[in-house]
Amino acid sequence: LLCWLVLLGSCCFAAETNSPISAPLPNPLTMRNGTPVTSKEQWFHDRRPELKSMFQFFMYGSMPPNPGQTNFVVERVYKNFFDGKATKKEVTISFSSDTNSPKITLLVITPNHPPKKASQRLSGNIGTGSEQLIARAPHDARYPIFLGINFNGNDTLLTDTTTALPNGWVSKNRRGSVNHEANEKGRGSQVDMWAIEQTIDRGYAFASFYCGDVEPDDPNATTGIRTWLNLKNETGALAAWAWGVSRAVDYLVTDRNIDPKRIAVVGHSRLGKAALLAGAFDDRIALTIPLQAGCGGSAPSRGTIGESVKAITKEFPHWFNDEFKKYADQPEALPFDQNCLVAMCAPRPVLFAAAAEDTWANPAGQFEVLRAASPVFFFTGGEGLAAKQMPETNHLISSQLGYYIRPGKHSMTKDDWKFFLDYADKQMR
Numbered sequence: 001l002l003c004w005l006v007l008l009g010s011c012c013f014a015a016e017t018n019s020p021i022s023a024p025l026p027n028p029l030t031m032r033n034g035t036p037v038t039s040k041e042q043w044f045h046d047r048r049p050e051l052k053s054m055f056q057f058f059m060y061g062s063m064p065p066n067p068g069q070t071n072f073v074v075e076r077v078y079k080n081f082f083d084g085k086a087t088k089k090e091v092t093i094s095f096s097s098d099t100n101s102p103k104i105t106l107l108v109i110t111p112n113h114p115p116k117k118a119s120q121r122l123s124g125n126i127g128t129g130s131e132q133l134i135a136r137a138p139h140d141a142r143y144p145i146f147l148g149i150n151f152n153g154n155d156t157l158l159t160d161t162t163t164a165l166p167n168g169w170v171s172k173n174r175r176g177s178v179n180h181e182a183n184e185k186g187r188g189s190q191v192d193m194w195a196i197e198q199t200i201d202r203g204y205a206f207a208s209f210y211c212g213d214v215e216p217d218d219p220n221a222t223t224g225i226r227t228w229l230n231l232k233n234e235t236g237a238l239a240a241w242a243w244g245v246s247r248a249v250d251y252l253v254t255d256r257n258i259d260p261k262r263i264a265v266v267g268h269s270r271l272g273k274a275a276l277l278a279g280a281f282d283d284r285i286a287l288t289i290p291l292q293a294g295c296g297g298s299a300p301s302r303g304t305i306g307e308s309v310k311a312i313t314k315e316f317p318h319w320f321n322d323e324f325k326k327y328a329d330q331p332e333a334l335p336f337d338q339n340c341l342v343a344m345c346a347p348r349p350v351l352f353a354a355a356a357e358d359t360w361a362n363p364a365g366q367f368e369v370l371r372a373a374s375p376v377f378f379f380t381g382g383e384g385l386a387a388k389q390m391p392e393t394n395h396l397i398s399s400q401l402g403y404y405i406r407p408g409k410h411s412m413t414k415d416d417w418k419f420f421l422d423y424a425d426k427q428m429r
């Protein structure tokens, strides 16, 4: 009997220590003062706004205000991009006549073939090039779109020589950069992370902007929206990038070739954190895909695997506000966890994308985040996460809260894009 008890005890202990979370995640359907949320109206009227202000106060800092004035200038248009399959343009988004104000250059690529019906998109194959581009689309055809935030400049996504290089500060990770300035050596250096032509073949438009157009990823930044609006003490870089996503959406909803009700936002890693924040705050975003976003994004702050609040706030202090640093040793004291951020997207779908070797981003903890966000999706009339356990690798859970884990490392690849496209076919018709 004693042996059994010891064995049982050690099993329970093992189960607890293997848990990817250190404490249960806070219930998104309980107000901060303990009152339960009992109606959809109460969720949208009271609890969601409460969470919005708490995420700003405790973690990301305040979102920069919406600009009074936003101007869009379509700079360069190439109608025969990708051998005639698509039209490429670059749009400058500016917020002021002040020449020091940041400007976003948005790359927008739209198919030239007529929009597909949902059933046609479902049967599409990535990368086969098998689409028959017989008819050219009517000039006002509208496409669903993927909007991705990029790390090193729009020109790194494409091999053509016409896409503009970034003007301002770039990271030393940009290929060939000298003194944080971009040059031609970086062009095309991140083509493998993206699947733009395949996205077009599957009937979607594509847009992207360089995160540094909004805010340099630099604790000592002297340019960017935080400097320009004098927000450095109250706004973190993740909030600035998420704000940039919303400014890109400001443009996209005015573009007559984009379906404003079907805008999906994608980001990898730190930019996945920003994508999720944007999806949670901006209702115009129809689908959100934070890829391997990890701590401060899709992984729980109460995580036991991989990056901790302590590690991230030490290494990347400029991503968050100062308040968050107070929780470095006590994430359990935060009045929310990242499941509440996902819940703020409800009923709009969210896909979490993980990689098996990327334990730094706590894939199992990410699954717990989805499970603990799911009740809000039921509550707002959806199906939430249609799985009780983490799936095996390469299996897409394509419910309103979606998840997959693929083999391999921390990276965005064309394989990931196949999952994104399949998921969007299902959730963003």
Ligand code: GCU
Binding pocket: 268, 269, 270, 271, 292, 293, 294, 295, 307, 312, 360
């Ligand atoms: C670091 C950081 C992560 C982040 C990642 C990335 O690993 O610790 O939080 O997601 O960089 O952006 O690639």
